[in-house]
Structure formats: C-alpha cells, structure tokens
Amino acid sequence: MTTALGNLRVLDFARVLAGPFATMLLADLGATVTKVERPGTGDDTRAWGPPHDRHGQATYFQSVNRNKDAIALDLSDPRDRAEARRLALSADVVVENFRPGLMAEFGLDHDQLRAENPGLIYCSITGFGRGPGAQLPGYDLLVQALGGLMSITGEPEGQPQKVGVAVVDVLAGLFATTGILTALHHRTRTGEGQRVDVDLLSCLLAGLVNQASGYTSGGVVPTRMGNQHPSIAPYEPLPCSHGELVLAVGNDRQFTDLCQVLGAPHLAEDERYATNTARVRHRGQLRTELIRLLAARPAEDWAKELTRVRVPAGIVNDIAGAFALATGLGLAPTVELPRADGSAVTLCRNPINLSATPPVYRSAPPPLPRHRSV
Numbered sequence: 001m002t003t004a005l006g007n008l009r010v011l012d013f014a015r016v017l018a019g020p021f022a023t024m025l026l027a028d029l030g031a032t033v034t035k036v037e038r039p040g041t042g043d044d045t046r047a048w049g050p051p052h053d054r055h056g057q058a059t060y061f062q063s064v065n066r067n068k069d070a071i072a073l074d075l076s077d078p079r080d081r082a083e084a085r086r087l088a089l090s091a092d093v094v095v096e097n098f099r100p101g102l103m104a105e106f107g108l109d110h111d112q113l114r115a116e117n118p119g120l121i122y123c124s125i126t127g128f129g130r131g132p133g134a135q136l137p138g139y140d141l142l143v144q145a146l147g148g149l150m151s152i153t154g155e156p157e158g159q160p161q162k163v164g165v166a167v168v169d170v171l172a173g174l175f176a177t178t179g180i181l182t183a184l185h186h187r188t189r190t191g192e193g194q195r196v197d198v199d200l201l202s203c204l205l206a207g208l209v210n211q212a213s214g215y216t217s218g219g220v221v222p223t224r225m226g227n228q229h230p231s232i233a234p235y236e237p238l239p240c241s242h243g244e245l246v247l248a249v250g251n252d253r254q255f256t257d258l259c260q261v262l263g264a265p266h267l268a269e270d271e272r273y274a275t276n277t278a279r280v281r282h283r284g285q286l287r288t289e290l291i292r293l294l295a296a297r298p299a300e301d302w303a304k305e306l307t308r309v310r311v312p313a314g315i316v317n318d319i320a321g322a323f324a325l326a327t328g329l330g331l332a333p334t335v336e337l338p339r340a341d342g343s344a345v346t347l348c349r350n351p352i353n354l355s356a357t358p359p360v361y362r363s364a365p366p367p368l369p370r371h372r373s374v
Contacts, residue, residue: 003030004357008184011087012036012068013096013103015043017140017166018200019125020064021173023095026180027067028350028359031093035065036084039072039371046368055343057365062345064173065365066337072371075106084108089117093180097125100134110195121183123176123196130197138200140166147204152211155226172203233279234258237316238290243299247290248312252276257309261302262293337364 008031012023020035020043027033037043043065049058071087073080088094088108096103103109103124110122124130127138144150144162154161179196187193205212210231214220222230229235234255237244249255252275256268267273267289272282279286294302299315306313317325326333335349350359 002357003360004354006030008032008093009091010034010093010095011084011091013084013094013098013108014125015097016045017064017169018172018176018198019095019097019123020045021170022123022125022176022180023068024064024066025173025177025350026093028361029352030357030360033068034087035068035070035366036073036087037070037369039074042070042072042368053345055339057345062347062365066347067360067362068366070366070369072369074371075108081106081108085113088113088120091117091120092184093121093123095123095125095176095180097138100124100126100130114193114195118193119187119191120193121180121187121196122193123180123198125172125176126197126199128201129199133199133201140168140200143168143200143204147201148208149204152222152224154224156224158224160224167207168200168204171207172198172200175203175206228283231280232276233283233286234290236287238287238294240294240299240302241297244316245294245299245302246314246316247306250312254311255279258306258311261305261309261311262290264289264293335361337361339364340367 005026008026010023010026010031010033012019012033012035014020014023023031023033023035035043041047043061045061045064046058048060051059053059053062073084075081075084085107094108094113096108104112110120110124113122114120127133127143128136141162144153144167145160147168149168150160150162153163176196176198179198183194183196211222214222214230227236232248232250234247234249237246239245247258249258252268255273255276256265259265259268267286271278273279273286303313303315323333333349334346336344336346338344345364349361352359
C-alpha cells in the first residue's frame, strides 16, 4: 500500500506521551520510526499500570507506540552515544523531550547534528520552553494547573479539576506533528531542515481557544462553570425522569425545534429565550424550565426524538458505550495489530481518513528491547 510518509526515517528519543504520540502518528502515515529506550526499563509508561492487558503489558505504553521498532541505548555510554549519533545523522526527523541542554551534553542536539545533516528536522518538546522555564518539570497535570485549565474545569463551588485524560500532552503531540510536517514541506521546496520547538504551556494556552480570547481580547478571566458553556445556552446535561440528557443547542433554529419537541413552543417566543444572548443572560431560569419539561420522559427517549429533528442531544456514555456508538455508526474505531508471538492487541485507530494514502497498521507496540552491544 502506498503511504504518504513511506520514505521518512524518524529517530524517536521521546518518552511518556506527547512525543511518542507525535511519532506514532508519523508511523501510522508510513514513516519508519525507531524508538530509543533506556536499557532495562525502557519508556516510563511501560511501568504505568494498571490497567494491563492479558499479557501483562501496560496499556498506557501501547496507546502511543504502535508501528515502531525499538532499540535500547544508554546515552551515558560513549559507544551507545556513537550509535545514537549514527542513527540521527541518517534520519530525516529526530524527536526528543529531554530537559533542555541534556541532548547537547550527549552531542545529539540540533546544532551539532544539523552541522552534518543539514536537511534534518529536529523536534524538541519541552514543558515550559528553553528560556527561564527550562528547568521546570513538564508533567501534564502540572501544566493543566499552571496553564489555567484546572481553573475553568469543575463545579463553580468545587475544587479545580483536571481533565480526565492528559489532554495537554495530546495537544502538544498534535502541534508537534503539524510542525514536523510543515518543516518537511519546507525541506521539499528548499532542501533545508529546521528546528521545531513545542512546549506544553504554549500548546495549552493555544488550546484554550475561546476561553483564551475571552481574556486576551475581552479582558474576561474565565471561571469554573461546571458543565455549562460561557457563551451558549442550553449547552449542558440536564436531568430527566431517568438519566441525564446532554443538550448542545448552538443556534436559534435548534432552540425553536427543541421547544417544539418539548411541547413548549412559547419558550422560543419568550424574549428571555428568543436569542442565544438572551438565553445565556437568563440561563438559570431557562434551566429550571427545561428540567421541568424533561422530567416527563427518560433521557434516551428525548435523545432519539431530538436527534430526529436535528437538535444536538444525547446521553452520557462511558468509554465502552462510546466505542459501541462509534462501531454502530460504522466508524470502525479499533484496529487489531499482530505481535511477534502470534497474539494481537486491539487499539484505537488513527482518526485521519485519507483516500489515496490511508494510515497503515504494521505492528503492535514493540516489546522492551534488549541492550545490544555496539
């Protein structure tokens, strides 16, 4: 099968999530990725469990390391360092997320490698950049706290909350992938490599989108609103006779149709609710009205009827329910990858659909490599 990145060679020094996620995306698109791991222990996430699969392997590691080969190198050993340098000088892309300055000590930083490999794309992922924040540890939870995300997550009177997945690392991995692909396009036109710098804090701030612009251009410091939206109403889960119904009403047409289904068309004509701005202003009163009406039926019944008239509505699924929904919609959310021992692992597929060069699934995440003599 033709792949978009079939001739690309990537050397992956990254650990944990952001970097490995980026290199896995490149591998899915056809790149040959060699993952460099510590002898004996490997990537930190090999020990991050439970959960483990039935073969005792940490599912965290599996989530971001398919389609890769692995090699064990001790970068404090001169011989292993020489092998790492050899691999880097023959690579198209190097990805690393060590603390700033460490790769220079190993002779594996951007400047030293590019002097001999001018076409190299060198991607560094840090927590807080290479300036005054260079020595700060870049953990997702810490960045969610320092970057303001926890301040807008949770109930208004409750404690700040983290998001239920390492979303900052995922954002950083996506931004890193975009930067790498952009640099590769530039190299195709000019022959020149370049450095790609991504830091977790900047990725989070960019990922705050409307909440960030509310502050930067509107002077508003957002606060926690639970499941409500600062700019849209109704846009939240609401209790029904059984279960909760999630409403994501994004325009006045949808609100009018919601009111029709609920048997209360007069609400759409009420000046307090006729426009989104008015609904946001009177969200408390609107919520009371909607809860009263929704109490007549179970959430699943409301969801089916509202979906039929194109009002965004649904129930709150658990993860199993979410995969079942995607399967029922024909989205084929999982792939099965073979292991060398004849077993297989099931993982979430790459969501990018390409008509000519679709993602490929060659191999399961690699086993812990043995430290070879070089």
